[in-house]
Amino acid sequence: MIVADRKKVSEIRDMIKAHRRVLLVGCGTCVTVCLAGGEREVGILGSALRMALRLDGHGDATVDECTIERQCEDAFIDVLAQRAPEYDAICSLGCGAGVQALAERFPKMPVYPGLNTQFMGILESQGVWTEKCAGCGNCRLGEFVGVCPITRCAKRMLNGPCGGSQEGKCEVNPDLPCAWQLIYERAGNLGVLDRLEAIVPPHDWSTGLDGGPRKVVREDQCIAGLGPKA
Amino acid sequence: MDHEPLILAFCCHYCAYAAADLAGSMRLQYPGNVRVLRLPCTGKLEVNYILAAFERGVDGVIVAGCLEGGCHFLEGNLRARRRVQRARQLLAEIGLEPERLEMFNLSSAEGTRFAEIVTTMVQRIKRLGTSPLRPGAVGSRQMAVGGRWHVVDGMWWPHIPPTTYLNPKP
Numbered sequence: 001m002i003v004a005d006r007k008k009v010s011e012i013r014d015m016i017k018a019h020r021r022v023l024l025v026g027c028g029t030c031v032t033v034c035l036a037g038g039e040r041e042v043g044i045l046g047s048a049l050r051m052a053l054r055l056d057g058h059g060d061a062t063v064d065e066c067t068i069e070r071q072c073e074d075a076f077i078d079v080l081a082q083r084a085p086e087y088d089a090i091c092s093l094g095c096g097a098g099v100q101a102l103a104e105r106f107p108k109m110p111v112y113p114g115l116n117t118q119f120m121g122i123l124e125s126q127g128v129w130t131e132k133c134a135g136c137g138n139c140r141l142g143e144f145v146g147v148c149p150i151t152r153c154a155k156r157m158l159n160g161p162c163g164g165s166q167e168g169k170c171e172v173n174p175d176l177p178c179a180w181q182l183i184y185e186r187a188g189n190l191g192v193l194d195r196l197e198a199i200v201p202p203h204d205w206s207t208g209l210d211g212g213p214r215k216v217v218r219e220d221q222c223i224a225g226l227g228p229k230a
Numbered sequence: 231m232d233h234e235p236l237i238l239a240f241c242c243h244y245c246a247y248a249a250a251d252l253a254g255s256m257r258l259q260y261p262g263n264v265r266v267l268r269l270p271c272t273g274k275l276e277v278n279y280i281l282a283a284f285e286r287g288v289d290g291v292i293v294a295g296c297l298e299g300g301c302h303f304l305e306g307n308l309r310a311r312r313r314v315q316r317a318r319q320l321l322a323e324i325g326l327e328p329e330r331l332e333m334f335n336l337s338s339a340e341g342t343r344f345a346e347i348v349t350t351m352v353q354r355i356k357r358l359g360t361s362p363l364r365p366g367a368v369g370s371r372q373m374a375v376g377g378r379w380h381v382v383d384g385m386w387w388p389h390i391p392p393t394t395y396l397n398p399k400p
Binding site: 008044 | 276278281285320323324363
């Protein structure tokens with residue numbers, strides 16, 4: 001899932017304080033699960049922002065709250081279409097994709113981010129999320145026995161480990177496990193240590209963000225001339 | 231202090247609420263600035279309950295749960311302590327003094343301690359002064375709230391629509 005965390009109340013307050021009527025929009029998908037932008041967090045932030053605005057001399061500002069099922073899909077934004085014109089601005093508690101989807105849907109309305117989108121990751125333990133995937137567009141987890149060195153090695157080394165791997169930890173941060181140590185141990189457990197003798201050729205970064213914003217098209221699923229934006 | 235402070239106490243049914251009851255039975259004297267709100271356990275407490283209280287203009291909030299290790303639901307009071315800590319961080323971000331919120335642990339036999347807790351908090355809140363969010367508090371801007379909030383018994387009450395979870399219509 002996409003993991004995010006909330007911006008400081010003061011930062012959001014400063015973004016929205018020029019507007020008199022602001023709608024906070026939560027998202028019921030990834031950011032609900034990572035406890036950053038779901039219905040509960042929208043309620044907490046709404047309350048906090050109203051107080052912060054009052055203390056900053058903007059007591060006449062209105063901050064209302066709502067949460068939609070999914071911000072990154074235009075069909076789910078339909079339910080906001082009637083309500084949105086009542087407001088001067090939207091503050092989205094979705095990920096960066098959600099913020100941009102709202103901005104595309106409401107071209108004349110300022111849309112502000114309430115979250116800092118962090119990464120694609122997993123729930124490691126209650127309240128702790130860790131990054132696992134960089135979305136490089138060319139998955140090679142099969143070669144690396146299910147541990148991604150592109151995401152989890154600070155140097156993105158494909159032929160590791162480097163000299164900074166000490167007692168299974170990365171030199172960047174002693175709390176960070178060395179991805180190559182994990183690959184080595186797992187390859188040993190799977191009995192495929194000989195794979196690590198092969199030199200891995202350079203990665204094709206053109207499939208990642210370095211090749212510009214990406215697009216996935218499934219022509220068999222496309223319906224020409226239909227959809228909200230058609 | 232321009233007003234008598236108003237303090238909301240979220241009290242666990244199994245300890246602090248019983249202790250408050252005992253304080254009454256013992257005819258103990260403590261300031262009448264506190265309003266007790268009973269919870270089945272402090273684990274029921276959510277961060278937005280605390281924020282909603284401050285938003286309406288209370289000057290301070292007490293969260294009173296069982297002694298650590300003595301929760302009727304095993305660890306509700308430990309969860310409440312973490313939520314109170316988070317709410318204090320949020321209060322600081324908002325610009326209110328985090329000291330306006332405090333969690334205490336006590337048993338149902340401690341009527342005297344309940345009276346002490348209330349007395350301590352009232353003294354602390356008097357030192358901090360009226361909440362700047364209290365209607366008419368000195369230092370707060372006069373709020374032209376556009377009819378969205380109104381004052382009842384010296385507190386703000388919202389006209390905002392309840393948080394709605396919108397689902398797309400089929």
